[in-house]
Amino acid sequence: MSQSSVGPLLNQSPVPGADLSAQNDPIVGTIPDLIAAQATIWPDAIAAVHGKAMLTYKELNQRADLLAGFLQSVGVGPDVVVAIHFNRSLAMLVAALGIMKAGGAYLPLDPSYPTERLAFILTNAQAPVLVTSECLLKALPARPEKTVTLDPNGKLKGDAAARPVAVKVEDYNLAYLIYTSGSTGQPKGVEVTHGGLGNLISWHRRAFQVTNADRASQLASLGFDAAVWEVWPYLAAGARIHLADAVAINEPAAVRDWLLSEGITISFLSTPLAEQVIMLDWPVKTSLRFLLTGADTLHHYPSRKLPFVLVNNYGPTECAVVATSGTVLPDEHPDRLPSIGRPIDHVQIHILNEQMQQVPAGESGEVYIGGAGLARGYRNRPDLTAERFVRNPFGVDSAQRLYRTGDLGRYLPDGQVEFLGRVDEQIKIRGFRIEPAEIVKVLDEHPGVRASMAVAREIVSGDKRLIAYFVPAAKPTPTHLELRNFIASRLPEYMVPAAFVKLCAMPLNSSGKVDRAALPAPTAENTLRDDTFVAPRTPVEERLVSMLAPLLGLDKVSVEDNFFLLGGHSLLGTQLIARVRDSFGVELTLRALFDAPTIASLAAQVESLLLAKLEAMSEADAERLLALTTPART
Numbered sequence: 001m002s003q004s005s006v007g008p009l010l011n012q013s014p015v016p017g018a019d020l021s022a023q024n025d026p027i028v029g030t031i032p033d034l035i036a037a038q039a040t041i042w043p044d045a046i047a048a049v050h051g052k053a054m055l056t057y058k059e060l061n062q063r064a065d066l067l068a069g070f071l072q073s074v075g076v077g078p079d080v081v082v083a084i085h086f087n088r089s090l091a092m093l094v095a096a097l098g099i100m101k102a103g104g105a106y107l108p109l110d111p112s113y114p115t116e117r118l119a120f121i122l123t124n125a126q127a128p129v130l131v132t133s134e135c136l137l138k139a140l141p142a143r144p145e146k147t148v149t150l151d152p153n154g155k156l157k158g159d160a161a162a163r164p165v166a167v168k169v170e171d172y173n174l175a176y177l178i179y180t181s182g183s184t185g186q187p188k189g190v191e192v193t194h195g196g197l198g199n200l201i202s203w204h205r206r207a208f209q210v211t212n213a214d215r216a217s218q219l220a221s222l223g224f225d226a227a228v229w230e231v232w233p234y235l236a237a238g239a240r241i242h243l244a245d246a247v248a249i250n251e252p253a254a255v256r257d258w259l260l261s262e263g264i265t266i267s268f269l270s271t272p273l274a275e276q277v278i279m280l281d282w283p284v285k286t287s288l289r290f291l292l293t294g295a296d297t298l299h300h301y302p303s304r305k306l307p308f309v310l311v312n313n314y315g316p317t318e319c320a321v322v323a324t325s326g327t328v329l330p331d332e333h334p335d336r337l338p339s340i341g342r343p344i345d346h347v348q349i350h351i352l353n354e355q356m357q358q359v360p361a362g363e364s365g366e367v368y369i370g371g372a373g374l375a376r377g378y379r380n381r382p383d384l385t386a387e388r389f390v391r392n393p394f395g396v397d398s399a400q401r402l403y404r405t406g407d408l409g410r411y412l413p414d415g416q417v418e419f420l421g422r423v424d425e426q427i428k429i430r431g432f433r434i435e436p437a438e439i440v441k442v443l444d445e446h447p448g449v450r451a452s453m454a455v456a457r458e459i460v461s462g463d464k465r466l467i468a469y470f471v472p473a474a475k476p477t478p479t480h481l482e483l484r485n486f487i488a489s490r491l492p493e494y495m496v497p498a499a500f501v502k503l504c505a506m507p508l509n510s511s512g513k514v515d516r517a518a519l520p521a522p523t524a525e526n527t528l529r530d531d532t533f534v535a536p537r538t539p540v541e542e543r544l545v546s547m548l549a550p551l552l553g554l555d556k557v558s559v560e561d562n563f564f565l566l567g568g569h570s571l572l573g574t575q576l577i578a579r580v581r582d583s584f585g586v587e588l589t590l591r592a593l594f595d596a597p598t599i600a601s602l603a604a605q606v607e608s609l610l611l612a613k614l615e616a617m618s619e620a621d622a623e624r625l626l627a628l629t630t631p632a633r634t
Helices: 002-009 031-043 057-073 090-101 115-125 192-208 226-235 253-260 273-277 380-386 435-445 480-488 538-551 570-584 589-596 600-610 619-628
Strands: 048-049 053-056 083-084 105-109 131-132 146-149 174-180 187-193 215-218 240-243 265-272 290-294 309-314 324-326 349-354 365-371 390-392 401-411 418-421 425-427 433-434 447-460 463-472 499-502
Touching: 031 057, 031 090, 031 192, 031 226, 048 057, 053 090, 057 090, 057 131, 057 146, 083 090, 083 115, 090 105, 090 131, 090 226, 105 115, 105 401, 115 187, 174 192, 174 324, 187 192, 192 226, 215 226, 226 240, 226 265, 226 570, 253 273, 265 273, 273 290, 309 365, 349 401, 380 390, 380 401, 401 619, 418 538, 425 447, 433 435, 433 589, 435 447, 435 463, 463 480, 480 499, 538 570, 538 600, 570 589, 570 600, 589 600
Parallel strands: 048 240, 083 105, 083 131, 105 174, 131 146, 215 240, 215 265, 265 290, 290 309, 463 499
Antiparallel strands: 048 053, 174 187, 309 324, 349 365, 365 401, 390 401, 401 418, 425 433, 447 463
16 A cells, blocks of 8 residues: 555544544444454454464453453442553453453553552552452552452463353443553543544544454553554454564664564554654565554654555543544655644544634644543542543533643644644653653652752754753762662653753742743753763774764763663664764674663773674774774873
8 A cells, every 4th residue: 555545544634623423433332342243253363462372362252251250240340440460461451351341441550660659550540350460469569359360371360250241331431541640740540431442443443444354563561552552443353463572662673573574564653663663674565554653743754665654643541542643644744743644533623722712724722632532531530630621612512521632733724733742841751741740749759859840851853851850958969870760669661860960959930930941951060970970091982972972962971871871762772873883884782782881881892893803804904993992092
């Protein structure tokens, strides 16, 4: 399929705020009904693959039935939330499906989250039942009294349960509950209904022409709502899901190779990763039809050589994953960033001013979302629900609502929507939505911190970093590693700042609030380091420093500084490796950077590879190569 041929399929609404309700009817039946139908028609077809393990549709349906029967026996039914605590596995799919078969709503708990965060979520969600594995059971310090375990393939441990009793689930009943970063310093739970999830599935199957011949990837973590999108549209259509295993899911080349080897036809990758993947060389022909991306601002257009269609998507968790979608054509508008497309089926996008009036096309305003995808609200937060889910002034009755996204956008002349950033302080880093207040709350609890602030800064073009500013409470000043470990023990990895900037006092504006615009850029002088500065000692170290410093947005880097403690991550690592390859003509792996994260240790690896090339070189070339490893100073 060419990129141009899919354009009309995904870009159908030229009118700002248009209602697409007449465009496509929602799916008939619940997700459990649709999957059960696939199990009846194609019982031996493969539903999911994880490494060498796999589940047929018959096995998936039967194991989910057994779990559902047990859950119903302990009181699970409509709107009862059941927590699932798994790493990426076949059991994860069985658990989520079994809960919905019982009539309940699943609550994903990511095992990578700190125990304090998991405990808060369990308490706030009031989930009476937990489904997990035996190996993860002890990882939760506090858990519901009713707990059931599954083996890695989703088999129920213990005695088999009875088949579930049929339950009538309405569109307004909960399908799942996902917690996102909260502005109060605590995560907030978003309640998504079967109606919203069903609309997502119906649109997705139509827009991307999903059939049982498709193979979809599953790479997102369980607590990220993109995982919802990676699973249910495909199982409902009888397609096959491939769960990522033994693949470096943050290393672009490894992801590309895995997608090719698995014969994936439709994949979702978060924006920062997708931007790296589309820059790679691809074979002329590939099974991949669509590469879907979203969760952050897309900065690049695809090459005309890409053998698949790139689709940019936008949607908060509060709107069932996706609210707008659109094909990104090669070099379509070099004067601006790619758009976020048009509203999907049964969803309306309104761009409003402060008086909640529609602004003309081309003018900026806050993005409001209405229609079928809206969540019910926030778990046990009626105040926040009322603040963010407001009455729809354009609706036919008072019950219709709009979700205030806090995002800025505008309608373009062709009916597409352009994303312009955040209205409030909420930020996105590497595809994850973050409330700075949650980081500040944790950082202020450190005895060595008197006051703090967290912001996103664009250190290099198109690359934002999470920066923490703090005023020390007393001497000695906490070290970078001390503050990093303190936050990492309480918050997920993506919420750990890349750098900590020490201030004498927080800059304030005339209202007495912190003046974010006055916060200084991180420099070598104000940013915490854990080691004393060591200057480059060889030409290789000098050249590596000249590559790394601008990549990290620093004016100087010690050869003993840790790349990852300075804010480096896997995607920046791939850029450094590419520069090393272009400059030295040697090939490093991302694993090598993890093993040798300092300039000094990385230089030793580069020098070893360079010296290994000496035997195949002429004497003159060898002399030039040896000059690279000669000490720069004594």
